[in-house]
Amino acid sequence: MLSVKNLSIEFSRYGSARRRTIIHPVRDLSLDIGDGEIVAVVGSSGSGKSLLAHAVLGLLPGNARTSGEILFKGTPLTSASMAALRGRAIALIPQSVAYLNPLSRVGRQVYRASRLSGKCRATAARSTDRAFARYRLDESVKSLFPFQVSGGMARRVLTATATAGDADLLIADEPTTGLDPVVARQSLSHLRELADLGKAVMLITHDIDAAVTVADRVAVIYAGTTVELTPARNFADGALRHPYSRALWNALPQQGFGFVPGNQPMEDDAVNGCIYLDRCPDRTGECRCAQPLRPVGKGHVRCCHAQG
Amino acid sequence: MLKAESVSFCYDNTPWILEGFDFGVGPGEVVGLPGPSGQGKSTLAKVLAGHLAPQQGAVTCDGRPLPEGVFSPVQLIFQHPELTMNPRWKLRDSVAEGHTPDAAAFKRLNIEPAWLSRYPHELSGGELQRLALARVMSPQTRYLIADEMTAMLDPNTQALVWDAVLHWAKANGVGILAISHDRHLLDRIAHRVDESFAPPGPTPPETTCRAAA
Amino acid sequence: MSTLARTPALAERLGITDGRGRAMWVLGLCLAYFATLLLAAAFMGDAGLSTDFPNKKLAPCFEFPFGTDWLGRDMLVRTVKGLCRSLGIGLLAATVSSVVSAALGTLSATMGKRTDAVVTTLIDLVMATPHLVLLILVSFACGGGATGVIIAVAVSHWTRLARIIRAEILQLKQAEFVMVSRKLGRSPWWIARRHMLPHIAPQFTIGLILLFPHAILHSAGLTFLGFGLSPHNPSIGILLSESMRHISTGYWWLAILPGLSLLVTVKLFDVLGNSLRVITDPKTSQE
Numbered sequence: 001m002l003s004v005k006n007l008s009i010e011f012s013r014y015g016s017a018r019r020r021t022i023i024h025p026v027r028d029l030s031l032d033i034g035d036g037e038i039v040a041v042v043g044s045s046g047s048g049k050s051l052l053a054h055a056v057l058g059l060l061p062g063n064a065r066t067s068g069e070i071l072f073k074g075t076p077l078t079s080a081s082m083a084a085l086r087g088r089a090i091a092l093i094p095q096s097v098a099y100l101n102p103l104s105r106v107g108r109q110v111y112r113a114s115r116l117s118g119k120c121r122a123t124a125a126r127s128t129d130r131a132f133a134r135y136r137l138d139e140s141v142k143s144l145f146p147f148q149v150s151g152g153m154a155r156r157v158l159t160a161t162a163t164a165g166d167a168d169l170l171i172a173d174e175p176t177t178g179l180d181p182v183v184a185r186q187s188l189s190h191l192r193e194l195a196d197l198g199k200a201v202m203l204i205t206h207d208i209d210a211a212v213t214v215a216d217r218v219a220v221i222y223a224g225t226t227v228e229l230t231p232a233r234n235f236a237d238g239a240l241r242h243p244y245s246r247a248l249w250n251a252l253p254q255q256g257f258g259f260v261p262g263n264q265p266m267e268d269d270a271v272n273g274c275i276y277l278d279r280c281p282d283r284t285g286e287c288r289c290a291q292p293l294r295p296v297g298k299g300h301v302r303c304c305h306a307q308g
Numbered sequence: 309m310l311k312a313e314s315v316s317f318c319y320d321n322t323p324w325i326l327e328g329f330d331f332g333v334g335p336g337e338v339v340g341l342p343g344p345s346g347q348g349k350s351t352l353a354k355v356l357a358g359h360l361a362p363q364q365g366a367v368t369c370d371g372r373p374l375p376e377g378v379f380s381p382v383q384l385i386f387q388h389p390e391l392t393m394n395p396r397w398k399l400r401d402s403v404a405e406g407h408t409p410d411a412a413a414f415k416r417l418n419i420e421p422a423w424l425s426r427y428p429h430e431l432s433g434g435e436l437q438r439l440a441l442a443r444v445m446s447p448q449t450r451y452l453i454a455d456e457m458t459a460m461l462d463p464n465t466q467a468l469v470w471d472a473v474l475h476w477a478k479a480n481g482v483g484i485l486a487i488s489h490d491r492h493l494l495d496r497i498a499h500r501v502d503e504s505f506a507p508p509g510p511t512p513p514e515t516t517c518r519a520a521a
Numbered sequence: 522m523s524t525l526a527r528t529p530a531l532a533e534r535l536g537i538t539d540g541r542g543r544a545m546w547v548l549g550l551c552l553a554y555f556a557t558l559l560l561a562a563a564f565m566g567d568a569g570l571s572t573d574f575p576n577k578k579l580a581p582c583f584e585f586p587f588g589t590d591w592l593g594r595d596m597l598v599r600t601v602k603g604l605c606r607s608l609g610i611g612l613l614a615a616t617v618s619s620v621v622s623a624a625l626g627t628l629s630a631t632m633g634k635r636t637d638a639v640v641t642t643l644i645d646l647v648m649a650t651p652h653l654v655l656l657i658l659v660s661f662a663c664g665g666g667a668t669g670v671i672i673a674v675a676v677s678h679w680t681r682l683a684r685i686i687r688a689e690i691l692q693l694k695q696a697e698f699v700m701v702s703r704k705l706g707r708s709p710w711w712i713a714r715r716h717m718l719p720h721i722a723p724q725f726t727i728g729l730i731l732l733f734p735h736a737i738l739h740s741a742g743l744t745f746l747g748f749g750l751s752p753h754n755p756s757i758g759i760l761l762s763e764s765m766r767h768i769s770t771g772y773w774w775l776a777i778l779p780g781l782s783l784l785v786t787v788k789l790f791d792v793l794g795n796s797l798r799v800i801t802d803p804k805t806s807q808e
Contacts, residue, residue: 046435206463208463248464251462251466253466257467260464267430377708392697405707443705
């Protein structure tokens with residue numbers, strides 16, 4: 001469905017006064033999502049996860065330069081085709097009701113999302129009803145304003161908005177942040193249902209626990225680079241191959257709550273060799289060479305020590 | 309002891325968010341406060357830190373009301389550090405607004421000196437949160453209120469930040485109130501978990517909208 | 522989405538490939554235009570303003586780019602002098618408005634609920650009165666003439682800016698970084714100086730610049746309607762109202778060229794204000 005190959009994004013930014021610097025928030029990011037699959041994109045804040053979503057939706061600001069390829073159903077995405085697909089074949093599940101129009105009733109907005117995806121009035125009304133039924137939202141919820149729905153209901157409304165238009169690829173940006181565990185689980189189970197209907201879901205999150213429970217595969221992003229792309233069960237099975245993926249998992253409070261000191265490279269640092277070099281406990285001389293993302297076992301890893 | 313005694317608070321023309329609420333954190337104690345969002349935990353945090361004045365009741369720190377116009381012994385750390393930094397200031401100035409941390413504090417929080425000469429929009433949330441902590445980890449701080457302090461951070465940074473904060477709190481006898489929806493985290497860090505906001509027994513089915521209530 | 526074509530090196534070197542570089546250039550060009558206008562008015566002398574019957578009613582030509590009127594006066598000189606006069610009125614109105622709006626906006630946001638209610642009611646009152654009616658009333662009450670126009674324009678344009686300042690201060694008072702600063706022991710005066718002023722100053726400057734076009738247009742409008750400046754001094758309003766008598770007889774340049782100059786001048790102030798916003802807003806200054 002979606003295939004991102006060696007995506008890099010750079011911005012020119014003003015430092016002091018007129019001096020411009022080039023920053024690389026995303027460097028050589030690759031992943032793919034198949035039909036009926038949830039791929040979780042995990043990483044720290046500032047690792048370029050959200051920029052990936054913006055790049056796929058064609059929402060990068062004007063001063064961004066990209067290289068690499070984004071293929072949707074086998075065809076490369078251009079800025080024109082992204083604008084055409086956005087909201088139709090590719091939909092964003094927003095993070096909070098702050099993304100909805102505060103002055104328009106909820107039912108109206110789901111209907112409008114459906115209309116904007118190119119449906120006629122009757123079909124749009126039907127798919128609005130279907131979306132409301134699917135997420136067990138009462139008929140009366142339609143006449144509420146966004147500020148009147150809270151917690152779990154808000155998540156369902158947002159999911160309904162994104163699914164009223166029959167998109168094939170759904171991008172969920174941090175759908176569990178700030179939610180209590182019950183609501184978070186519900187929100188994730190909706191994503192699972194969508195994937196089971198054959199849709200492709202990109203789940204952007206820093207919540208490893210959630211990602212591992214619901215996703216089929218997980219892409220671990222570090223400083224804008226894919227360091228590992230692996231089946232989700234490898235986390236719990238202890239079969240992770242990149243030291244950073246292992247560090248993330250072991251740092252969970254319910255695991256070891258241990259941490260690796262140090263910081264990811266800054267966006268304007270030049271990186272040759274391995275991107276994780278400074279912090280890696282197992283580094284050797286070989287790590288100074290460029291590290292390609294290579295298939296190991298059932299996944300892909302960017303580490304020269306990883307073995308099948 | 310940081311104490312809230314029968315505190316009630318509401319915003320203009322809204323129902324009480326906190327009503328006759330009692331709460332306390334001792335020196336050197338780490339108290340966990342779990343519970344679903346929208347129940348007033350963040351309001352309690354702001355009341356305890358003196359950002360909001362309660363309509364009824366009082367907040368006292370070691371027996372005295374919270375002082376005004378001086379460095380407060382009760383400091384609050386928010387979920388979104390980028391909002392707590394003036395976007396037009398270099399981070400060196402933002403940190404110095406609190407106190408000037410020594411190199412050891414920076415090292416413990418894994419803060420790179422290079423960050424200080426940058427602006428807030430050039431750093432990530434995890435980096436900014438550590439600078440926000442460095443700003444308030446002064447000897448004058450007696451109580452730290454962490455309102456979802458690490459909810460936006462990845463597990464590795466979360467563990468790193470809590471390690472530094474707990475180490476500092478222990479060394480200085482600082483009391484901590486940790487507000488989080490992550491039970492596992494609270495079980496790790498807290499000496500005692502306060503259930504005031506947690507639903508009793510098994511979690512009830514999801515409540516409906518506020519308008520219908 | 523393959524690698525984007527690299528923009529030509531010249532554009533890169535001039536810095537017009539990004540929003541901020543473009544805004545800088547636009548800003549420079551606007552300022553150059555206003556400087557030219559002022560210099561031209563200073564060096565032109567008054568020769569073109571005296572009657573010169575042999576050269577009356579000439580269409581635009583090389584010697585008289587804007588043509589001449591029925592008394593043989595050089596329309597270019599009259600237009601330039603008229604625009605300068607308008608700029609002067611704009612400056613005066615902007616200065617008065619800035620003082621009034623800064624004072625009222627700050628009072629409203631910092632002195633408690635009752636002051637706020639009084640000031641906001643006053644703002645609403647001034648804003649709710651039809652603008653032109655208010656202008657005419659004030660100008661009439663002040664005895665008309667140049668003084669009348671200046672006073673009328675000055676006392677009727679501060680409302681929008683006062684509102685912006687009030688809203689900005691109220692928002693900043695609630696901003697988390699200001700709350701934190703207070704708890705770090707900073708005094709209200711220190712916070713006002715270090716946190717709030719740097720935020721409000723650019724907003725204020727931009728609001729002020731965007732006030733110019735209004736003031737200029739309204740002074741021209743009042744004069745056009747006959748409430749304003751004396752016909753002996755060149756001013757855009759007078760030029761336009763005089764030209765009304767001649768436009769039907771084919772002397773198009775008497776109306777079109779001064780009118781277009783007014784439009785360009787006003788538009789450039791707008792552009793100037795917006796470029797300044799792009800440069801000073803941290804959100805857009807990076808693009």
